[in-house]
Amino acid sequence: MTGRRQRWSGGVTAAVVLVTAGIWNGSETLLLAAVIPLAYLAYGAVSTARIPDELTVTRTVEPSPAPPGRPVAVTLTAENGSERTLSDLRVVDGVPADLAVLDGSPRLGTTLGPGDTVSTEYRLVARRGEYDFDPVRVRVRGTGGGAVASADRPAAGDDRLVCRLDADAPPLDDRGAARVGQLEGDDPGDGVTFHSTREYEAADPASRIDWRHYAKRGDLATVNYDRSVSTTAVLVLDARPATRVAVGPGRPTATELGAYAATLALTALVRSGHDVGVAVVGRDGDGPAGLHWLPPGGGREQRARATDLLRAASATPDEGEETEPGDARDDTQFRKVAELSPPGSQLVLVSPALDDGTVDAVRTWAAFDRPRTLLSPDVVPANTVSGRLEAVERATRLARCQSTGARTIDWRRGTPLQVVLAEAFAVDARAVGGVS
Amino acid sequence: MPLGSRLDRPSAVGEEGRPRAASLGVASAVVLAVVVGVGFELGDPAFFSGFALLVGLTVAGMALVERDRTRERVAGHLLFVPGASSLVVVVFTAEEPTLLVLGSAASLAGVGGAWADVGDDDSVPGALKSGLLSYVFGLVWLTLGSIGLGLALASWAVATGLGGATRPGWALAGLAFVVSVVAVCVRVALWAVPVVELAPVDREAVVRHRVRRFGRRLLYVAVGAFALAWVFGLLGLSRVLIPAGDGPVGLVLGGLTSRVVVVPLVLVGALALGVAILVTTVRKSTAEYDAATSGTVVAALAGAGYVALVAVLVLSAGLLPLASVVVVFAAVTLPLVVFLALVVAVVALYADVLPDGATPLALAAAGLVAVAVGSATLDPPAVLVFGATAGALVVWDVGTFGLGVTAELGHLPDTRRLELYHGVFAVGVGVVAVAGTLAADALLAPVGSTVGTPAAMALAAVGVLLLLVTLRG
Numbered sequence: 001m002t003g004r005r006q007r008w009s010g011g012v013t014a015a016v017v018l019v020t021a022g023i024w025n026g027s028e029t030l031l032l033a034a035v036i037p038l039a040y041l042a043y044g045a046v047s048t049a050r051i052p053d054e055l056t057v058t059r060t061v062e063p064s065p066a067p068p069g070r071p072v073a074v075t076l077t078a079e080n081g082s083e084r085t086l087s088d089l090r091v092v093d094g095v096p097a098d099l100a101v102l103d104g105s106p107r108l109g110t111t112l113g114p115g116d117t118v119s120t121e122y123r124l125v126a127r128r129g130e131y132d133f134d135p136v137r138v139r140v141r142g143t144g145g146g147a148v149a150s151a152d153r154p155a156a157g158d159d160r161l162v163c164r165l166d167a168d169a170p171p172l173d174d175r176g177a178a179r180v181g182q183l184e185g186d187d188p189g190d191g192v193t194f195h196s197t198r199e200y201e202a203a204d205p206a207s208r209i210d211w212r213h214y215a216k217r218g219d220l221a222t223v224n225y226d227r228s229v230s231t232t233a234v235l236v237l238d239a240r241p242a243t244r245v246a247v248g249p250g251r252p253t254a255t256e257l258g259a260y261a262a263t264l265a266l267t268a269l270v271r272s273g274h275d276v277g278v279a280v281v282g283r284d285g286d287g288p289a290g291l292h293w294l295p296p297g298g299g300r301e302q303r304a305r306a307t308d309l310l311r312a313a314s315a316t317p318d319e320g321e322e323t324e325p326g327d328a329r330d331d332t333q334f335r336k337v338a339e340l341s342p343p344g345s346q347l348v349l350v351s352p353a354l355d356d357g358t359v360d361a362v363r364t365w366a367a368f369d370r371p372r373t374l375l376s377p378d379v380v381p382a383n384t385v386s387g388r389l390e391a392v393e394r395a396t397r398l399a400r401c402q403s404t405g406a407r408t409i410d411w412r413r414g415t416p417l418q419v420v421l422a423e424a425f426a427v428d429a430r431a432v433g434g435v436s
Numbered sequence: 437m438p439l440g441s442r443l444d445r446p447s448a449v450g451e452e453g454r455p456r457a458a459s460l461g462v463a464s465a466v467v468l469a470v471v472v473g474v475g476f477e478l479g480d481p482a483f484f485s486g487f488a489l490l491v492g493l494t495v496a497g498m499a500l501v502e503r504d505r506t507r508e509r510v511a512g513h514l515l516f517v518p519g520a521s522s523l524v525v526v527v528f529t530a531e532e533p534t535l536l537v538l539g540s541a542a543s544l545a546g547v548g549g550a551w552a553d554v555g556d557d558d559s560v561p562g563a564l565k566s567g568l569l570s571y572v573f574g575l576v577w578l579t580l581g582s583i584g585l586g587l588a589l590a591s592w593a594v595a596t597g598l599g600g601a602t603r604p605g606w607a608l609a610g611l612a613f614v615v616s617v618v619a620v621c622v623r624v625a626l627w628a629v630p631v632v633e634l635a636p637v638d639r640e641a642v643v644r645h646r647v648r649r650f651g652r653r654l655l656y657v658a659v660g661a662f663a664l665a666w667v668f669g670l671l672g673l674s675r676v677l678i679p680a681g682d683g684p685v686g687l688v689l690g691g692l693t694s695r696v697v698v699v700p701l702v703l704v705g706a707l708a709l710g711v712a713i714l715v716t717t718v719r720k721s722t723a724e725y726d727a728a729t730s731g732t733v734v735a736a737l738a739g740a741g742y743v744a745l746v747a748v749l750v751l752s753a754g755l756l757p758l759a760s761v762v763v764v765f766a767a768v769t770l771p772l773v774v775f776l777a778l779v780v781a782v783v784a785l786y787a788d789v790l791p792d793g794a795t796p797l798a799l800a801a802a803g804l805v806a807v808a809v810g811s812a813t814l815d816p817p818a819v820l821v822f823g824a825t826a827g828a829l830v831v832w833d834v835g836t837f838g839l840g841v842t843a844e845l846g847h848l849p850d851t852r853r854l855e856l857y858h859g860v861f862a863v864g865v866g867v868v869a870v871a872g873t874l875a876a877d878a879l880l881a882p883v884g885s886t887v888g889t890p891a892a893m894a895l896a897a898v899g900v901l902l903l904l905v906t907l908r909g
Contacts, residue, residue: 008832010794010828010829010832010836011832014801014805014825014832017805018805018808019897019901020897022897025813027812028877029821029822030812030821031897032822032873032876032880033825034900035869035876036826036829036869037825038900040833040865040869043861043865088854088857088858090841090844090845105846105848107846107848109841109844110854111857120849143861145833
């Protein structure tokens with residue numbers, strides 16, 4: 001598509017003024033000066049614009065697939081393969097409308113010589129789903145800036161951003177880890193970390209005899225190692241309507257971030273040999289009390305079922321499914337989770353803690369005497385007054401949860417979730433009541 | 437960024453209204469070259485320095501008035517109206533042709549406005565509204581200040597004149613009047629100062645009771661003293677009280693009406709009144725502080741600043757009556773000229789006569805055209821007229837080009853190469869055009885008398901306009 005832009009209204013006005021002043025003053029110099037705008041008009045009129053076929057555009061998206069909330073680097077490169085200089089080249093990438101540009105610009109403008117390339121890099125915030133990039137908008141102007149040619153060019157390379165909840169979750173072995181659990185109990189066992197020594201008994205294997213002790217003291221002693229144990233954890237995703245909020249346009253919602261955190265935690269726990277169950281609160285499910293409920297279990301199939309459940313929970317709800325905030329059903333569902341979970345199991349609530357429902361849930365679970373962990377993705381903007389107020393209220397809720405004996409983990413934006421989870425699940429096994 | 441930092445703070449991608457920096461750099465260089473060239477032709481290379489500073493102050497003031505923080509806005513007010521008023525004086529009293537100076541100042545103001553992102557349909561009405569408000573406040577402060585100064589002088593005259601009164605009746609009446617006024621002033625201060633609110637909670641009731649009792653007594657004193665003033669005044673008129681001479685009564689009367697007694701009384705009254713005004717101002721300005729209140733407070737502070745500025749000018753004029761009157765008259769009338777110009781600009785903006793977004797650049801280009809027309813009246817070398825005209829076209833070209841780049845690509849991409857490439861071509865076309873017109877001028881010079889006939893010029897004008905219409909499409 002080519003066209004011509006009128007840029008010289010100012011020049012026309014100047015020429016008219018100069019002619020008028022020239023006639024008024026009887027000055028041939030001013031009359032002659034009125035010719036100068038004509039030179040610019042002619043300069044703009046004779047220039048042409050055409051987008052050469054040899055102009056190619058390439059896009060790379062890294063990483064893809066990406067988990068929700070992860071910055072994704074997009075690099076757009078234009079190469080002028082023609083034999084002429086493009087005096088005015090402007091390129092705008094077709095960023096998916098549902099994604100937000102976090103850093104950089106998807107636009108570039110430059111003068112591009114034959115064989116030259118130019119690149120721009122920008123970052124998008126991944127949201128769950130698959131997003132197709134639109135064709136790249138290319139615009140070339142003539143030297144005078146008046147003639148314009150525009151076209152949509154498909155970009156070579158990546159044309160899609162895929163965002164999955166389990167994008168950076170490691171694959172599971174067929175049998176998981178080679179031993180039962182990776183938590184360490186109070187009592188000695190057959191692990192690999194030194195625990196203590198005791199008096200030798202006749203049935204003890206020779207490999208556990210402390211020979212250094214024998215060399216010093218002359219009597220036999222047996223080494224005790226830490227006992228590796230497994231536990232049962234129930235991941236509870238808070239998907240109430242209050243959590244379907246984002247820190248800004250094009251950013252993942254708290255529900256999506258929570259589902260991602262739950263997915264990654266699920267994988268880590270299953271890999272470590274623990275039994276994991278999943279519950280989703282705030283959505284209409286077919287489980288007890290309207291829950292989405294997956295009883296605790298282990299292995300790859302359990303992880304696949306749990307991931308599907310979390311993926312469905314983080315999707316935008318259907319029209320008639322919306323639950324009013326503060327609905328009494330949410331309280332019932334939170335209580336039902338504690339009733340359904342096996343005795344001694346840990347309850348891990350993933351919630352942005354944007355209302356008191358989170359505190360009430362943790363308090364309710366305290367009555368069941370269950371170890372509780374609250375993993376809270378931070379979706380509160382810090383650059384607005386209302387956001388700061390909300391941040392204070394959220395911090396207060398986290399403190400209130402902590403005061404009930406729960407572990408609270410604040411997942412701040414920009415902190416890798418793996419680091420947060422390593423902290424969250426370094427659970428002291430001595431606090432676990434029902435080790436297996 | 438070729439010419440330093442910008443006053444505005446662009447943030448949004450794709451935001452229109454601000455040309456890119458490289459384009460502005462080219463436009464600024466062209467304007468500067470033309471203005472310096474004019475100075476050389478006039479034999480005064482520093483010709484522009486007389487008004488460039490004032491232009492800068494005016495533009496900076498307009499930009500700062502739009503800011504959010506109070507101190508920046510107050511500084512903006514104090515720069516804008518005085519700077520623009522002084523610019524009016526400099527432009528219209530310059531020895532050089534007014535059109536030449538006006539055009540130079542306008543072109544500098546245009547590029548300055550483009551750098552500072554002022555001159556659109558938001559900032560111009562905003563500057564007009566803010567400037568008018570602060571101007572009105574300035575007039576109010578000037579009036580109140582004059583009244584206050586008059587009252588202070590009158591009080592001082594009364595206070596110092598009582599001791600010299602020849603009739604004891606008049607002296608006592610004056611003393612009673614002063615006591616009455618002082619009591620009223622202290623009563624007002626007691627009402628304004630939150631004494632009860634500042635007291636400890638457990639003593640609040642006691643303090644409230646004492647304040648009420650003290651206030652009542654002050655009122656009684658004021659009324660009683662006022663009545664006594666009347667009584668003594670009437671006795672003085674009826675000559676009942678005769679001069680007391682050097683006796684004890686005379687000594688007592690002399691002591692009561694001496695400066696040692698009256699001056700401290702007057703100072704107490706003035707101090708109480710000052711505290712009342714200060715406390716009331718602080719309380720009013722901090723209660724329900726919103727955007728409108730902020731604007732009012734800023735304008736009030738700026739108005740006080742104007743008055744202080746005028747006072748400094750009057751003092752620097754040596755308090756000569758004529759000079760003082762001229763300074764005050766100029767301070768009152770010159771801003772009106774500025775506001776009139778702003779009103780014209782606002783009307784032009786709303787009537788779409790001035791292009792929104794490109795207004796500063798249009799002003800710069802128009803200024804250079806004015807320089808060309810103004811230069812023609814001086815019979816300067818044709819290169820100056822042609823150069824100024826080509827400069828106007830370059831400014832318009834690179835400015836609108838830079839605006840377009842901003843509108844399409846936003847502020848984030850690095851487009852300096854693109855802009856400089858376009859700028860070099862624009863300047864090149866201007867150089868070629870000037871060279872061509874100079875050549876044509878040289879060729880036509882021998883037959884200048886023929887070309888200069890009205891009929892030939894009208895013919896040339898019609899030809900130019902026809903060409904314009906044809907080329908513009």
